[in-house]
Amino acid sequence: MLKQFNEARAFLAAFAAPRRLPEPGALELSASLYVEAWRRLKQNRIACVSLIFLVLMALACFTGEYFLQSKWDEINFVLEATPPSFEHWFGIDDLGRDLLARVLYGGKISLSVGLISTTVSMLIGISYGAIAGYFGGWTDRLMMRFVDFLYSLPYYFIIVLIMVFFSVSSIYLLFIILALFQWLGMARLVRGQILSLKERDFVLALRSCGASHTRIIFQHLIPNTLGLVAVYATLTVPSVMMQEAFLSFIGIPFQVIGSDGIQKPVASWGTLISEGSRVFETGPWLLAFPSLFFCLTLLAINFLGDGLRDALDPNMKV
């Protein structure tokens, strides 16, 4: 139901299977290789512009509310939505709320959803995948079947049940819900990498020296997969943001404490777009601004991800 975002799937297709590994050495990114990668990233003009754009966007979204007079949820009973004006740069919506404040606030939520859910999913996915890959055999098979199993469950009901179980529909729950479904891909990716890494000589050497499994996994194997994980994360962020938009589109609402201390439905880029698309004949600006912000951010993240991939391994242009 929640569609795995396609680019992420393509990436998985290329790297999750242990069978299609790049040349030995390409993955063992030592500290100096990360420095090298950073240098290459800096040379990539599109990626750099994207990075700067993202930083500025995040700054605007997270600090915007301190500079704006209008609050994102402050309702004024007006006769109709009005287009951008000097007073309200992005116009106001049909409940008299300032769209600029809403877009910035929505960005804060959407970016947080993207970042937090991705981070949580990375933590779960990396540990799970690394353990499965490292121990291999039955452990691996069982753990991976479990991932397949989770893939096939009807998500809608899981989400509803989680929300009922915690008896809230707070936005914080959304972070967790999205992370819960997003780690599956990460686990597959890391497992595939670990499966091949553990056959390398240095792992055998460590083992013969009596290093513990935990140490081998967390100190030696996982750091070697971080390059790919970083790339995959940049693909996960847009995916998570789109899923958040989708959930609000099909009527699974999330709430947040508003500026007046009252819990209310959250505004995110996704919900703003859904709202905007319902009124876009009468208020095109209500769709245009959130869409523009959302698309540009996705674009920047995608470009950054591409740049990161090229930088981490110029030979692996997948």
Next chain:
Amino acid sequence: MKTPGIHCLIGPILLLCFASQSMALAKLKTFRMANTREIESLDPALADGNDANIIVRGLFEGLVSLDPKTLQPIPEIARSWTISKDGLIYTFQLDARAKWSDGEPVQADDFVFAWQRNLRPETGAFYSHHLKTVVGAKAEGNHTLVVTLGAPTPYFIELLSFPVFYPLPHLAIKKFGLRWTEPQNLVSNGPFRLREWKLKEKMTLERNELYRDPGQVKLDRVEIHPIEDPKTAWNMYQAGQVDWIRSVPPALRPRLKNHPEFHSSPVMNTVYLRLNTQGHALRDRRVRRALSMALDRKTLTERVMREGQLPAFGFIAKGIPGYPWRPLIEENIPRARNLLAEAGFPNGRNFPNMTLLYPSNPQSEKMALAISTMLKRALNINVSPSGRERGVFYDKLGHLRYDVARSDWTTEFNDPKSYLDKFTADNASNNLTGYADAEYQRRLEMASRIQEPSQRFSAFARAEQQLVVDDAVIIPLYFNVSSSLWKSHVRGLVDNPRLFYSLKSLSLGQDFRSL
């Protein structure tokens, strides 16, 4: 490995270029309408809601129908009827021309069969409770039906227009069971018969050649497109893909007001808030009254909902002939604040945080946000708008796990009883407020027994006063309006408060262009 040829790539491109299917339709008078959703069933007993009723009334026919203009009963299969002096025995003379589409005659037996079937629990008919007004039905010969009621029911003839009272083809139902409504099995007696039904895509009705009064039917075909998204419906209407849409995107509503093809009418649907009278602050009727008084319904309808809704100062919508309709609720913020202070919450101090529960959808969300803001500003209390997924919403409502909840009610028949019976103590599934007041119950029972119409109505009016003002169990917000658009070549469509539409009376004018 075999070499994959380059045609592997070209093939798909060619596949995309499908040959166009010819759209050659004969010059039929086809009326294309949009429904707001796919209907659950064509079985008159299982059909529910306007979307279903429009179609079912096209396919089937009962004893009487309503005149879309006046909403007064008009005879259909019943050519005439007599009512005994005590108002308990109705004798109907049936039209001998009535036939089923398989050629069998429609007889008095078919009604008796249908009513018995629809009363059986395993049928699961939605409106079977209306059948319970009838205690006996007997066919005297083929064309006379004698019906006995348990108590005098002034609106009984109107009730008969409900599809649950329609006759049913017992042969077909016995033969096909649940599958009798499938296109190849369906036998009907109305002006149209079912030609094709592709679920969620399109239903096609065609003229029933065996209809008892074929001269009345002006359309050859009716196409019904179920379109859930009002924006899609509006787009299809603009592009000329449908002739009639009954839902307009709310945002477009103000702009469409002057559109020549736009039609709107108040409907008998009241949107209101249920209050949980068991809740600890809401147990106090002063608090409930304060909430109701603190709202600004005019602002809500004109500056929030903006679809032409009318502010509701009572529960019962205008439109019941003879009912002493008047605004009951007084909006008065200072008084509301006083009431709240009397109840122990001066300036909202110590007032518990409450939630306003609503099923998550855009219109309800707007309403809830506005109400929350009004209550905060007027009474300084926190009522947080809390949208829930549909199933969760009904679960919470059903178990009384809410403080304030959005509800709406469409009257089933044009009588105050249909509104006020909801909140009696014994009507457990519909009440859902925890309200059980003996006085209210007594008032309603008394009112129901009165025969003289104006006395009867004023007794009901007193009960309404108790429900919405004295006890403030519910907070009426606004009366909904219908919004629809139909093309200028469509003749015979009439807007009415009950959304009672009849396909039989439609025709297409000269400016109709055949496909």
Next chain:
Amino acid sequence: MTFLVYAFKRLLLALPMLWLVLTVSFFLVRAAPGSPLDRDSELPAALKKSLAQQYGLDRPLLEQYVSFVKHAAVGDFGNSYIYRNRSVSAIIQEAFPISARLGILAMLFALSVGLTLGVISAFRQNTWIDHFIMASVVLGKSVPPMVLAPLFVAVFSVSLGLLPVAGWESGTWQYVIGPVLCLGLYDIAAIARLLRGSVLDVMRQKYIVTARAKGLGEFRIIVIHILREALMPLVTYLAPALSSILVGTVIVEQVFNIPGLGRYLISGAINRDYTLVLGIATLASALVIGMNLLADMILGLLDPRIRLQA
């Protein structure tokens, strides 16, 4: 022979998996609050009770589960709780071909455009053409469907009047174009990038250089080597992509009013139409499992080493 044994083993493993998914789905669906008897027009209590009886919802859950599994094993999911005269299988039989047709066409569209762009990009590596192609496919997938689909309708159908606004009309081509383009656009970027990478990989390998040196035509090099190289990741990619696109996509189906499975799944879930949801969920997980199986088979055929690993 070993391949057949391998295939058979995988198939045997798939069945208990399907059963497990179904079991958990059954209890998940039933644990959700609300019931198919919740209707917007509120029903009297007595009626609700008799309806519950008719549906068998009043029996112990375990008993309902056993009867569900028994029937599901032979592909019978009973009648829909909402469309009461229709069996779930009949609904799926009507809706699945529609979603499948749309999904396959969208995938073919994405494949044909994606492959072409990917190859062009690789052969013009690091030129402005390459950059332009790669940037535009990324742009294409950065527009979320809830913006893209309504915008497409507004421009091509409402303003320009080139295509019908919405509808399906048994899949007449004018009605298919819009949804196919909107659905396919997202996969183009992934496919193009995948192929570009594969082509670059192959071009660096020694045997291609040799083949070039031997004077084989460029065209034959593309066909034989590059496509063969790109096939494996492509198959791994397409299998899950297809299984999710086949069961329909809610937003596009809703905007274009297409009677596909995606809308049934969502409306079924919202209305708690237990039988319908479980029927579609079964189909969906069977597809996921089946497609993965198929992909592994194809990969097994392409590369015998994989069989040994598994």
